[in-house]
Amino acid sequence: MNIHEKIAGDLVTAGIGFVTTVPCKQLAGVIAEVDRHPEILHVPSNKEDEGMGLCAGAWMGGRRSAIIMQNTALGVTINTLATLIQFYRMPLPMLISYRGEPGEPVACQVEMAVHTKALLTQLHIPAYHFHRREDVEELPKILDYTFMCSKPVAILTDASFWGGY
Amino acid sequence: MIRSEILQEIAPVLRDQLVICNIGIPSQELHAIDDQPSNFYMLGTMGLASSIGLGLALVQPKPVVVIDGDGSILTNLGTLPTIANNPASNYILLVIDNGSYGSTGDQPTYTGRKTSLAGMASAAGCERVVECRAEDTGTVLQEALKAGEATVIICKCESGNAKMPVITMDPVTIRDRFMQAVAAA
Numbered sequence: 001m002n003i004h005e006k007i008a009g010d011l012v013t014a015g016i017g018f019v020t021t022v023p024c025k026q027l028a029g030v031i032a033e034v035d036r037h038p039e040i041l042h043v044p045s046n047k048e049d050e051g052m053g054l055c056a057g058a059w060m061g062g063r064r065s066a067i068i069m070q071n072t073a074l075g076v077t078i079n080t081l082a083t084l085i086q087f088y089r090m091p092l093p094m095l096i097s098y099r100g101e102p103g104e105p106v107a108c109q110v111e112m113a114v115h116t117k118a119l120l121t122q123l124h125i126p127a128y129h130f131h132r133r134e135d136v137e138e139l140p141k142i143l144d145y146t147f148m149c150s151k152p153v154a155i156l157t158d159a160s161f162w163g164g165y
Numbered sequence: 166m167i168r169s170e171i172l173q174e175i176a177p178v179l180r181d182q183l184v185i186c187n188i189g190i191p192s193q194e195l196h197a198i199d200d201q202p203s204n205f206y207m208l209g210t211m212g213l214a215s216s217i218g219l220g221l222a223l224v225q226p227k228p229v230v231v232i233d234g235d236g237s238i239l240t241n242l243g244t245l246p247t248i249a250n251n252p253a254s255n256y257i258l259l260v261i262d263n264g265s266y267g268s269t270g271d272q273p274t275y276t277g278r279k280t281s282l283a284g285m286a287s288a289a290g291c292e293r294v295v296e297c298r299a300e301d302t303g304t305v306l307q308e309a310l311k312a313g314e315a316t317v318i319i320c321k322c323e324s325g326n327a328k329m330p331v332i333t334m335d336p337v338t339i340r341d342r343f344m345q346a347v348a349a350a
Contacts, residue, residue: 043220044247046247047241049241053212053216053217054220055220056213056216057216057217057218057222057223058220058221061222062225062344062348063225080213089340
């Protein structure tokens with residue numbers, strides 16, 4: 001089982017049946033796996049706040065949901081996280097590619113990377129940073145934790161975790 | 166006709182449906198006219214009513230009616246291709262298009278000028294798009310519920326708001342009673 005199959009499998013084991021995605025190169029493998037998975041309804045969104053709206057609706061409809069996105073998009077989702085996901089107390093696992101960390105070839109990605117953890121801290125969003133491949137072993141527990149506490153929870157996955165570009 | 170008059174007229178149809186209602190005065194008006202546990206009022210997050218409704222419609226079989234506005238659709242235009250490409254037969258997007266940002270002082274939107282939301286929805290790939298006069302909204306909505314096909318209704322009406330109280334209900338209460346209405350047999 002490769003890392004992409006493992007992550008998609010963990011989502012399904014956690015009861016997640018609805019996933020929205022906005023692509024990132026680092027996440028291409030896991031997005032493809034989510035799309036292939038028969039137990040997941042995959043609805044690509046055009047922007048991450050739209051995706052969080054889709055997740056909120058799916059969850060209220062009785063289906064656990066998750067979003068897969070890039071950290072640069074945190075900037076466009078702050079209002080949605082505060083006034084929809086947190087205000088109405090909804091669980092939302094956010095599998096995030098943590099662009100702009102060592103190994104990053106694109107300088108501009110660093111500009112949001114330096115704000116990523118600070119923004120999550122400011123929003124009181126629990127955040128877990130996957131840096132080494134074995135960190136993925138924590139994913140099932142983090143997903144259970146997300147649905148236990150009904151909060152948005154960020155899982156930041158950096159270039160080292162994915163094995164570079 | 167203004168939005169509140171339309172809501173008053175379609176309230177008897179809405180009360181039996183799952184309704185996702187747009188932020189601000191539209192939610193205040195619907196709440197004052199006919200509060201129901203099956204109404205989900207948006208208290209924040211402009212633009213996402215259509216997305217919340219689509220997520221809900223895609224995972225369960227009951228009809229979902231989204232009450233949205235022209236300003237809110239314009240702020241989340243990416244929603245139209247998503248609706249078109251993930252068609253849910255139980256999804257109705259009712260855009261009350263009064264050509265203005267009602268909750269912020271009736272500033273004009275571009276749909277009162279050159280922009281056609283019906284044209285944009287069709288161009289996005291939505292197959293059942295109906296533009297109607299305010300007076301015909303009830304009939305068009307009931308036809309959409311019967312059609313069993315994803316429908317976008319653009320209801321052209323006049324700008325203006327009824328003066329209704331702010332919703333003070335706790336958001337978790339709104340969400341919890343709504344989820345119970347979704348789950349009810």
